[in-house]
Amino acid sequence: MDDIKIVLTPKQKAGSWLGSFGLIAILLIIFGFFSLTLRGTYFNWGNIKNMVSFSSYVGIGAIGMTFCIMTGNFDISIGSMLALAGVLGASAALKLGGIVGVIVTIVVAALLGLLNGLFVTKLKIPAFITTLGMLFIFRALAYIYTNNNPQYITDRFWIFLGNGSFLGLPFPIFIMGLCYLIAFFMLRKAPFGRYILAVGTNSRAASLSGINVENVKILVFTLIGVFVGVSAVLNGSMLGAANPGMMGDGYEFQVITAVVLGGTALAGGSGSLGGTLLAALIVVFLKTGMSNAQVNSYWQQVATGVVLIVAVSLNKLKFWLLGQAQ
């Protein structure tokens, strides 16, 4: 049966290695570098816990986005989505208690995601534009609903979710872990994952294979909502308030950056959750490292940008080595 011989040139071997270990290498380099230079202030258990738990903010939101980009779509409304869900949840919590608030947050976000999905599929408005419009609308609604008053989150349960710890680990780490497990399972072990891949790589073929492309897309956008909702819960808990203007400001680009840095092709079809998670960690580890090192904050910006470009070019280097066109 195996009468087709697999031949890998050294170049290609290097490429595949890069594909598998590139991001981890970057993460370790960054971590190692700052650990050596900063010692205690960086390389200590508390700080690591802190960094990982804060990476959940981008990390969890990036799960949905990874799915979305895999299907060749795009959602830049998530920042505003986070805020709107956050303020609604928070105000619900004030009246009906934390558990309700948390549920409301996630449900609202999911519904907003669903709304995006419906616009994209039913009204046939390109995802980028739909979500661009929603970016304005959600944020505006958040302002209008709260009349620009921050909604404080005081409920102990909700506060615990973001700040408490369990088995000596910050609780957000567990939530992030859980989210990734579920997502990973959906993508690799459930038919849904195949559908996402199929739609992303060739939607016409997918629909001829009996896949309801529209439903898959709607589901993907709804999932974005769900994960953004979870992220909103944690974020709100860490901030202890939901501020319609502040919450999730610039979130969309942080998340998309993480996803792309994680090696998911914007064209759709291929992607990796592991990569996304690593990317989310890389960004936080880098930023924290630099500010702990008291790097001038202007230089920090420059460095962040440069590192981003370098990291992504490594991914390109992989494809070049493998001799594949993207």
Added chain:
Amino acid sequence: MVKFLKLYEKIGIFILIVAASIFLAIVSPNFRNMDTILSIIMQGSYGAIIAFGMTFAITSGGFDLSVEAVMGLTSVIIAMLIPSLGFAGSIIIAVLASCFVGFLNGILITKVGISPLITTLSMQVILRGASLIITNGRQVVISQKSFMSIGASKAFGFLPMPIIYMAVLFAIFYIILNQTTFGRHVAASGSNEQAAKMSGLNISLIKTVVYILVAFSASIVGVIRTSQTLIGIPTMAPGFTLNVLTIAILGGTSLAGGRGNLIGTLFAGIFISMIYYGLNLLNVQIFYQMLAVGITLLFALFIDGLRMKYLETAKIKGIRV
């Protein structure tokens, strides 16, 4: 019908403008005078000019999120250099520097093959940092007051200069896109890059030039704004990029690439300014202004969607398999 729809693609946004004008003219007396209208167009010009460049980028199948940082860079370079080099010198250097940034974007996107999103997003952060480093985080006041005339004076005593710049740049960009081989090649590389490449077009070169154009247009606006405020502002126009994108898209330039619509962009620029400006005249809270922008965007694109759908079906019926 199809004829009308083709027309709509070109000037659909114009209809929105007319509608909005009528509305505003009715509700606000202040709107019914030449100065206000000119002011609105003037404030539209900043976004529109950059959106011209952005239209090129989108037509070539990408986009550029670094424009606001380019404005800042231009601003500080001018402010730092004016004392030594004078107006012309400092402006030229600043614009050239910006073009170089565009060149870098182009190289990273075409040669290294990083997605425009990441490239320009990173470039945005880098430039912000760089501008702040140049001025050490300060705003640099320009003491040569006459520099103001570049952006703030009026032609024929009534026509604000920015409008003139917008008109001129529109003409130039329009001709480039529709009349020159380069412009057509931009469309080609956005419409079907593979084919364009196979036909022997130098995609890398074309796209690089495109990103230089974007940076150039952003830089021009940077010059205008700096001259108006007489301050070198490293963090100029925070969040303006989103505005520019909105304008280009609202103008009807398809994100799929290949189809650039500069006329639409021009009108969209004015329209957006109209929303903010007009609603400010009515003291409408900013929340509702955002709401308005979002809804118009969706509405316009919804109409556009219907249009495309109609043309599609028309096409299917037209072609026999």
Added chain:
Amino acid sequence: MDENNIFIELKNIKKIFPGVVALEDVDFDVKYGEVHALVGENGAGKSTLIKILGGAYQPDGGEIIIEGKTANISATSMAQQYKIAVIYQEFNLVPDLSVAENIFIGREPKVGKTFVNWKKINNDASEILKKLDIEINPKKFISDLSVAEKQMIEIAKSLSMDAKLIIMDEPTATLTEKEVIKLFSIIEELRKKGVSIIYISHRLDEAFKLSDRITVLRDGKKIETKITSETNQNEIVSLMVGKVVKDYFSEKKQKTSDEVIMEVKNYNIADSIYDMNFQLHRGEILGFAGVLGSGIHHLLRSLYGGEQIASGEIYFENQKVSIKKPSDAIKLGIGYVTEDRKGEGLLYDMSVLQNLSIIIIKTLTAFKGLFIRQKKELDVFNAMAKELDIKYASVNQRIIYLSGGNQQKVIMGRTLVSDCKVLILLEPTRGIDVGAKAEIHKIMTALAEKGISIIMTSSELPELVNLTDRCIVLYKGKLAAEFNRENMDEEKLVAAEIGKHIYSNN
């Protein structure tokens, strides 16, 4: 042969891709004014070779000599400078540009140095189109053209840059008989002008009709170059497949039952199908023949729910059914294999395994479609791979690395695993080499004998004549004629296809 009449010569060219050696020490040359046919099974390396000539790929070894000088075709633009034009199967046209612009893309007539000379570009374009007597308005956008028209534009394009070597990859695959005749006469013209042509086709008769020499590739190696006049089809075929192929078509043994599995009653599709009626019997191979515009593809697509039907009734196993979307058809047990493998068949980024199981993946799950039972999936795959004799390196290999024939098998397998009762095949052997063709045919007859009914259409009449029990001919969306095995032959089909007027090839 004397050197100076050779236009281009390739010396032990080598090219490696992850997983496969595409080309291994290939020598090859083309003389001025020669039509050189390049044949070989899919995956033999033909397309890789022409991509190298076109400057799309860089060889990993060997050298290219053009007009005596060593050439380095480092980019597609270089190919143009060497006066080499490649007409790929997947056209390289820009949808949002006009016909004229596409013909002269990169070489537009200009006013001054920068501005497009619209007047000239359109005039020149219409001149060239006239030369090929094609009636297309040069101002028209490519996105509004049909496949055949695009094909013609491609040829016009290469003519416009007065190429010395034109490479045609499967040029006739999508053309009607009439257009093929036109194409051949054009090729003759070019040959007279001293233009060299590399002609790649799976239709051997064409190769023999046109070429001076034929070169056979197999598994990335050059097998032999033959003077066309000194060889014959069978020899070439055996060179291609490495063994002598006996029966090109496998005759179907048993008679089909009279049981009607599917019936279509006064069926209409807007502007393409008018009042169609036909029955499909169990285990029958029903063919549809018709030229471009006959509406066949619309009809077959809509039977699978790929297109909305305008009106009409479909009975499946005597039940009136409505097929609105593919999933409806799949539920009923109707399978569909597209003619456009690239566009709507392959899931490129996915593995061979995933490509095969995509339709039935939901059924291969535990806990109500919660998670996939990999073991079971693998079993299904292996079974089907065995049945269809699919050749692959590993189940996780990306499907694009398979040869066209194997890709086609996977896509057929995709529908077969959903154990369908009716199989709709559009151009089942398009772009597939002789060996694989024979296999596909065997598979089809085997399926029919198992009681699966097949509806097929093919632009290769021999296929229809030899495979189908019955063949319905459509003309402009109406049923023009119906033949069964006994009374059908190519002449009759052609005659019916073009609306009764018998026409000859010269």
Added chain:
Amino acid sequence: MKKYLRISVFAVLILALVVTFAIAGCKTGTESVKATAKTMKAADVTIGFSVWTMEFTFFQNVEKGVKDACAALGFKYTMLDQKSDATQMVQDMNTLVNQKVSGIVSTPVDPGAMGPAVQKARDAGIPVVCADIGKSGPVNALIVSDNFKGGGLAAEFLANLFPDPAATIFGLGNCKPQWTYARQRGEGFKAKADELTYNIQSDIIVQNPSAEGGYDTMQQMMSAAPDIKGAFFVSGREAVGAANYVKSQNKDIKIVGYNGDPEEFIAIRDGILSATILQQPYVIGYKAVETLKEILVDGKSYENVEIPAEVKLVTPENLDQIAKEVMDSTGNSAFGE
């Protein structure tokens, strides 16, 4: 490939965990928690400063104040930049707690959103003082300039220029809604204007919190209320932009700013800007550290105390004198030279 990637991801993460557990073990063994000690020696004190952003002159001056104070009192000093991001603000707070600093000074980008973070710091025995903006949670002290009063000063100044309320219209260049603390200035301005029966016809939010933003806003104001006499901008840079627009139109409209950034001083000197309300970021920063000193070294107890920092009206008349005061108190020129 993916498979390998996955495996290696988890491998590395687990590895990281194990290693860090080990580190954690030996760390907790060696270190004693200083922060809980009643009073400390100045030499042992480390002050952590978390700043909104270093992009605005105002915050640069706060930072300078904090830094100088630490130097003067012999404290160690470390600074983190929130980069105008609320989440970053909270993370920075936690980072500082991790670094076991003795006390924290924060200039919060989103004062409402620091509650839990402050709580954590306090639980770790680390006092928190906010330098300007605002606070939430159990903050020990907040040194804040009276934004409301400042707005009032601006109104009074304009009122004095135009004695007849009936015949005068003022404008207000307000700031982004999320910056609630700065909107206080607007509120103060409005309140005072009402009290003096002046009429504010247009209250416009400056879209770009930047000079050119003020420029555009002024243009809008002048078409909303063509016969406007004066306008107050809640942020100095915007005021300067607005003043420049007025100048370009050769109109005589009095613009008042807020902050006392160098560009404002220059603008007043050049007669473009009529006045500004001077905040004292440097002093605020300095005071914040002094307060922490009292808590940490002198053992004084502060809980939820608000310490107002004074705001002054700067006009062409008192410009030089105030510039001199600034020079004396902060050691750097008010004109930023």
